[in-house]
Amino acid sequence: MSNGSLPGAVIATPSIIAVSLVTFNWVNHISTGITKASDKAFIVVYCAKPKAEYIVLEMPYAVNLRVVLLPNYLKEIIYTCIVFVTAYNKHAAPSFCTGIVSIPI
Numbered sequence: 312m313s314n315g316s317l318p319g320a321v322i323a324t325p326s327i328i329a330v331s332l333v334t335f336n337w338v339n340h341i342s343t344g345i346t347k348a349s350d351k352a353f354i355v356v357y358c359a360k361p362k363a364e365y366i367v368l369e370m371p372y373a374v375n376l377r378v379v380l381l382p383n384y385l386k387e388i389i390y391t392c393i394v395f396v397t398a399y400n401k402h403a404a405p406s407f408c409t410g411i412v413s414i415p416i
Contacts, residue, residue: 316345316402317345317346317350317395317396317397317403317404318340318343318346318395318404319395319404319405319407320337320338320393320395320404320407320409321338322336322337322338323335323336323337323338323393323407323409324336324337324409325391325409325412327412327414327415328378330385330414330415330416331380331382331384331385331414332378332379332381333356333378333379333381333389333391333412333414334376334377334378334379335354335376335377335379335391335393335409336375336376337352337375337393337409339372339373339375341372346372346395347372347397347398348371348372348373349371349372349398350371350372350373350395350396350397350398351369351370351371351372351395351396351397352369352370352371352372352374352375352377352393352394352395352396353367353368353369353393353394353396354367354370354377354379354391354392354393354409355367355368355391355392355393355394355406356368356379356381356389356390356391357389357390357391358383358384358387358388358389358390359388360387360388361387372395381414384414385416386413386415386416387413387414388411388412388413389411389412389413389414390408391408391409391410391411391412392406392407392408392409393406393407393409394406394407
């Protein structure tokens with residue numbers, strides 16, 4: 312999914328910081344002038360077990376850090392990706408798979 316010249320994630324990673332807590336970090340490109348602080352980031356978390364479900368989290372692009380509580384996915388493998396969208400939803404950057412995370416108990 313992409314539309315326009317908005318750059319996608321170059322470095323975006325999920326990390327386990329505690330039981331059920333995952334952080335998502337990304338490098339923003341605000342200094343290039345192509346992206347703006349008002350642009351949005353969407354993190355998608357998908358887990359196939361015990362039943363297939365996903366979570367979509369929206370936040371300001373400029374924040375470039377999000378801590379997410381995922382208590383329903385203990386001992387499960389989750390798939391994550393991120394996509395950036397301009398403030399008025401006119402352009403979307405290519406989505407970026409940020410990785411697979413296993414939530415410890």
